[in-house]
Amino acid sequence: MNEAKDTPGQVNDSPATSEYQSKIGKFINALIARITSKEFRNQFYWSFGSILLALVVAAVIMLMGGYDPGTAILYLAVGALSQMDQVFWYASPLILTGLSVALAFRCGLFNIGAEGQLYMGAMAAALVAYLFSLPILLHPLLSLLAGVLVGGFWAFVPGLLKAYRGAHEVVTTMMLSYVAILFTSWLVGPNGPYWDGSMVPQTPEFYDSAILPNIFGNYLHFGFIVAILAVFGVDYLINRTVLGYEMRAVGHNIDAAEYAGIDSKKKVAIALGISGGLSGLAGSTEMLGTYHRFIGNWSPGLGWDGITVAVLGNNSPWGVLAGAIFFGALKAGGNTMHAIAHVPIEMVKVIQGLIVLFIAAPRIIQWLINHGNANKEEIVKKPVKAMPNLLGAFFGLASVFLALGIARSIFTMATVSPWTLISALSLFLVAVASVLVFITQYSRDPRCSPLLLLIAVGWSTAAITFLVGSGGLELTSIIMAVIAFVFWIVMYMLGKNTLRDGEGP
Amino acid sequence: MNQRRFFFIIALVAAIIIGVIGIISMPVQQQQIAGWLVSITMQMATPLVLAGIGGMYSERGGVVNIGLEGIMLMGAFTGAAVTYYFDNPWLGILGSVAAGGLLAAVHGVICVKYKGNHIVSGTGVILFGTGFTTLMLEVVWHQKGRGELITNTIPDIIIPQIQSHPFFGPAFSVISPVVVFMFVLTAISWYILYRTPFGLRLRASGEDPSTLDSAGVSVEWIRVVGVIISGCLAGLGGAYLSIGFGSAFAKEMTAGRGFIALAAMIFGNWTPTGILGAGLFFGFLDGLNYFIQIYFPALLPFSNYIAMLPFLLVVVALGLIRKSVPPKAIAKPYEKEKRA
Numbered sequence: 093m094n095e096a097k098d099t100p101g102q103v104n105d106s107p108a109t110s111e112y113q114s115k116i117g118k119f120i121n122a123l124i125a126r127i128t129s130k131e132f133r134n135q136f137y138w139s140f141g142s143i144l145l146a147l148v149v150a151a152v153i154m155l156m157g158g159y160d161p162g163t164a165i166l167y168l169a170v171g172a173l174s175q176m177d178q179v180f181w182y183a184s185p186l187i188l189t190g191l192s193v194a195l196a197f198r199c200g201l202f203n204i205g206a207e208g209q210l211y212m213g214a215m216a217a218a219l220v221a222y223l224f225s226l227p228i229l230l231h232p233l234l235s236l237l238a239g240v241l242v243g244g245f246w247a248f249v250p251g252l253l254k255a256y257r258g259a260h261e262v263v264t265t266m267m268l269s270y271v272a273i274l275f276t277s278w279l280v281g282p283n284g285p286y287w288d289g290s291m292v293p294q295t296p297e298f299y300d301s302a303i304l305p306n307i308f309g310n311y312l313h314f315g316f317i318v319a320i321l322a323v324f325g326v327d328y329l330i331n332r333t334v335l336g337y338e339m340r341a342v343g344h345n346i347d348a349a350e351y352a353g354i355d356s357k358k359k360v361a362i363a364l365g366i367s368g369g370l371s372g373l374a375g376s377t378e379m380l381g382t383y384h385r386f387i388g389n390w391s392p393g394l395g396w397d398g399i400t401v402a403v404l405g406n407n408s409p410w411g412v413l414a415g416a417i418f419f420g421a422l423k424a425g426g427n428t429m430h431a432i433a434h435v436p437i438e439m440v441k442v443i444q445g446l447i448v449l450f451i452a453a454p455r456i457i458q459w460l461i462n463h464g465n466a467n468k469e470e471i472v473k474k475p476v477k478a479m480p481n482l483l484g485a486f487f488g489l490a491s492v493f494l495a496l497g498i499a500r501s502i503f504t505m506a507t508v509s510p511w512t513l514i515s516a517l518s519l520f521l522v523a524v525a526s527v528l529v530f531i532t533q534y535s536r537d538p539r540c541s542p543l544l545l546l547i548a549v550g551w552s553t554a555a556i557t558f559l560v561g562s563g564g565l566e567l568t569s570i571i572m573a574v575i576a577f578v579f580w581i582v583m584y585m586l587g588k589n590t591l592r593d594g595e596g597p
Numbered sequence: 598m599n600q601r602r603f604f605f606i607i608a609l610v611a612a613i614i615i616g617v618i619g620i621i622s623m624p625v626q627q628q629q630i631a632g633w634l635v636s637i638t639m640q641m642a643t644p645l646v647l648a649g650i651g652g653m654y655s656e657r658g659g660v661v662n663i664g665l666e667g668i669m670l671m672g673a674f675t676g677a678a679v680t681y682y683f684d685n686p687w688l689g690i691l692g693s694v695a696a697g698g699l700l701a702a703v704h705g706v707i708c709v710k711y712k713g714n715h716i717v718s719g720t721g722v723i724l725f726g727t728g729f730t731t732l733m734l735e736v737v738w739h740q741k742g743r744g745e746l747i748t749n750t751i752p753d754i755i756i757p758q759i760q761s762h763p764f765f766g767p768a769f770s771v772i773s774p775v776v777v778f779m780f781v782l783t784a785i786s787w788y789i790l791y792r793t794p795f796g797l798r799l800r801a802s803g804e805d806p807s808t809l810d811s812a813g814v815s816v817e818w819i820r821v822v823g824v825i826i827s828g829c830l831a832g833l834g835g836a837y838l839s840i841g842f843g844s845a846f847a848k849e850m851t852a853g854r855g856f857i858a859l860a861a862m863i864f865g866n867w868t869p870t871g872i873l874g875a876g877l878f879f880g881f882l883d884g885l886n887y888f889i890q891i892y893f894p895a896l897l898p899f900s901n902y903i904a905m906l907p908f909l910l911v912v913v914a915l916g917l918i919r920k921s922v923p924p925k926a927i928a929k930p931y932e933k934e935k936r937a
Contacts, residue, residue, distance in 0.1 A: 267909070270908045274905045452717040452718035
C-alpha cells in the first residue's frame with residue numbers, strides 16, 4: 093500500500109483491513125465449525141472412548157498379573173507430564189511413521205510395512221552419515237534425503253506391483269519389511285560390509301557433522317522439528333494440492349476417480365512412494381538424532397506404532413500429531429511406571445494393542461454413547477426406575493474388578509487348597525457374569541435379574557469357601573453377595589411392575 | 598480341469614517315489630543327511646501349515662486375519678504356561694487352542710459384528726499378542742526374555758521298526774504327533790471345505806454373502822466360526838513352537854512365522870493342499886538354515902538371505918508370476934439388506 097494517499101485511498105484501506113480481519117474470523121469460524129461438527133465430535137469420542145476402554149481392560153490385566161493398576165496408571169500420567177522432552181522425543185518418529193500410514197490410507201492403501209521402509213531409510217541415512225565427510229548443515233540434509241529416497245523406493249516397488257499387477261499392498265509391504273530387516277542386519281553384521289568389528293552388529297559411529305543437535309533436554313533433537321514440518325507438508329499436500337485431491341479421490345472411490353480422468357494407477361504408486369519416504373525420514377531422523385549409528389534390529393516397532401497413531405488420529409495430519417504425542421506420553425510414562433510401580437514396560441504395548449482393537453470397532457463406543465444418552469433421558473424422565481438400573485451397571489463393573497482382584501490374591505496366598513480353588517473358580521464366573529450384567533443393565537435389558545442372582549450365589553460360594561478354608565476376605569464377599577441379592581430383588585420387582593403396567597418389551 | 602488335477606497327482610506321486618528311490622540308492626551317510634533334512638522340513642513346516650490353514654478358514658469366510666502372528670504367540674505362551682503349571686503337555690495344547698480361539702474370537706466379533714476394519718483389528722491383535730505374552734512371561738516365570746525350561750513337552754511318536762534304516766530312521770522314526778496332525782488336518786480341511794455343508798457355507802460367505810443370507814444361513818455366525826477355527830489352529834501352531842519343537846517360551850519367539858504362514862496361505866492359493874505344499878517349501882527353507890549350519894558352514898554368512906527367501910518369493914510370485922485370487926467378498930463387512 094502506498095503511504096501518501098488521499099482520503100479515498102484511506103476509505104479504500106478500511107475495507108481491506110476489515111477483509112483481512114474477516115479472513116482471520118473466517119479461519120477461526122471454520123476451525124470452530126470443524127471442531128463442533130458432528131464427525132469431529134464423533135471421532136473425538138471414539139478415540140477418547142477407545143483410550144478409556146483400553147485403560148479399563150489394561151487395569152483388569154494388571155490386576156490378574158498381580159500389579160496395582162491404580163498406582164501404575166497414576167505414575168503413567170505423572171511420568172508423562174513431568175518429562176515433556178522425552179514425550180516429544182518419543183513422539184517425533186511416531187509422527188512421521190503415522191503420517192506415512194495415514195497418507196497411504198487416504199489413498200485407500202494400507203501401508204503395513206512402514207517398519208521395513210524405516211529400516212531401509214535409516215540404513216541409507218546411516219551410510220551417508222558415516223561413509224562421507226561433508227560440511228555441517230549439508231551433511232544431515234543429504235543424509236535425510238538419502239533416507240527419504242531409499243525408504244520411498246522400498247514402498248514404491250509394492251506401489252507399482254499394486255497398480256500394475258494387482259498384488260495386494262498389505263501382503264507385499266509386509267513381506268518386504270521382513271526382507272529389509274534381514275537385509276540391513278546382514279549389512280551391519282559380522283558378514284556384511286559395514287560392520288564396525290565389535291560384538292554387536294552395528295556400523296561405526298557417524299561423523300559429528302551429520303548429527304542432528306538437541307533442541308533442549310537430554311533427548312529431544314531436531315528430528316521433532318522435521319516431524320512438525322512434515323505435518324504441515326502432508327497437510328498441505330493432502331488438502332491443498334491437485335495431487336492430494338486426486339489421491340483422496342482414488343481412496344474414496346477408485347471407479348469414480350478413473351471416470352473423472354484420474355490415472356489411479358499412477359496415484360497409487362506415487363502415494364505409496366511418498367508414504368515410504370515419510371517412513372524412511374522417520375528412520376533417518378532417529379539415526380541422526382538418537383542412535384548415531386545403525387544397530388541391527390534397532391527399531392522398537394516404530395512402523396507398527398505408526399499404524400496405531402494413524403488410526404487413532406483418523407488419518408488426518410493433525411490427528412496424527414495428537415496421536416503421536418499421546419503415544420509418546422504413553423512411552424515416556426511407561427518408563428516411570430516401570431521404575432516405580434514395577435509394571436513391565438510391555439504393558440504399554442498391551443494398552444496400545446487394546447486401543448487399536450477398540451478403535452477398529454467404533455460401533456462399540458457408539459453403543460456406549462447411545463445407551464449413555466438414553467440412560468440420561470431415562471433418569472430425567474423416570475428416576476425411580478432408571479436409577480437402580482444404572483447403579484446395577486456400576487455394581488457389575490465394580491464386581492468385575494473386585495472378583496478378579498480377590499481371585500488373584502488367592503493364588504498368591506501361601507497355601508492352595510481345593511477350597512481356595514473352588515472360590516477362585518466361582519469368582520472368575522462372577523467376573524464373567526458381572527460383565528454381562530453391566531452390558532444388560534446399561535442397555536436397560538430386562539433379562540439381567542437371573543444374572544444378578546448368579547452373582548449373588550457366586551459371591552456367597554466364595555464367602556463360604558473363605559469361611560471354611562483359610563480366608564480373610566469373607567467380609568467383602570458377604571457384602572458383595574448381599575448387594576447383589578438386593579439388586580436382584582429390586583430388579584425383579586421392577587420387572588414385575590413393568591409387566592403389570594404393560595410397557596414391557 | 599479334473600484330468601489336469603489327476604495328472605498332477607500322478608506326477609507328484611511319481612516324483613516322490615523316484616525321489617525316495619534316488620535317496621535310498623545313495624551312500625549311507627548322504628541318506629542320513631537327507632532323512633534329517635526331511636525331518637527338519639516337516640518340523641519347521643508344522644507351525645506354518647497349521648496357522649496357514651487356520652488363516653484359510655478365516656479368509657475363505659471373508660475375514661482377513663493378519664493377526665496370526667499375535668495369535669500364535671498367544672498359543673505358544675499359553676501352551677508353555679499351562680504345561681508349566683500342570684505338568685501335562687496335553688492340557689497345554691488344550692489351553693493354547695482355547696487361548697488362540699479366544700483372541701481370534703475377539704477379532705472375529707470386532708470384524709463381523711461391529712463391522713470394524715479387518716486390518717486395523719488384526720494389527721491390534723498382533724500388538725496385543727506380543728505385548729500381553731511378554732508381560733505375562735514376566736508374571737509367570739519372573740524372568741525377562743525367556744521362560745524356564747519345560748521338561749514335559751509333547752511326547753514324540755517313536756517307530757522302532759524303521760529306526761535302524763539310514764534314510765527312514767532319521768526321517769520318520771521319531772515324529773511328533775503335531776506333525777502327523779498337520780497331514781491329517783490338510784486332508785480333513787479339504788474334506789470340510791469341499792464336501793460338507795459347512796464348507797460350502799464358509800466358501801459362500803466369502804464369495805457371495807448375500808446369496809448365503811437369502812438361503813437362510815447367518816453369514817455373521819459362519820464367519821465368526823471360521824475366524825475362531827483359524828485362531829484355534831494358529832494357537833496349536835504356536836504351542837508346537839513352545840512345547841513341541843522347542844521347550845520354553847521366549848519373547849516374540851514366533852519371529853515372523855505368522856506372516857510366513859500368511860504368505861504360505863497366499864502362495865497356496867487359499868486351498869489346504871496348496872498351503873501344505875507352500876508350508877513344506879517354506880519349512881524346507883527354514884530348515885536349510887540349520888542344515889548349512891552343520892554341513893556347509895561356508896554358506897553361513899548368507900543365512901539371512903535364505904531367511905529372506907519366503908518373503909521375497911511371495912512378492913515375486915504376487916507381482917510378477919500370477920495374480921492371486923482371494924475370496925471375492927474378503928474384508929467386506931456384510932450388511933443385511935444392503936445393495937452392493
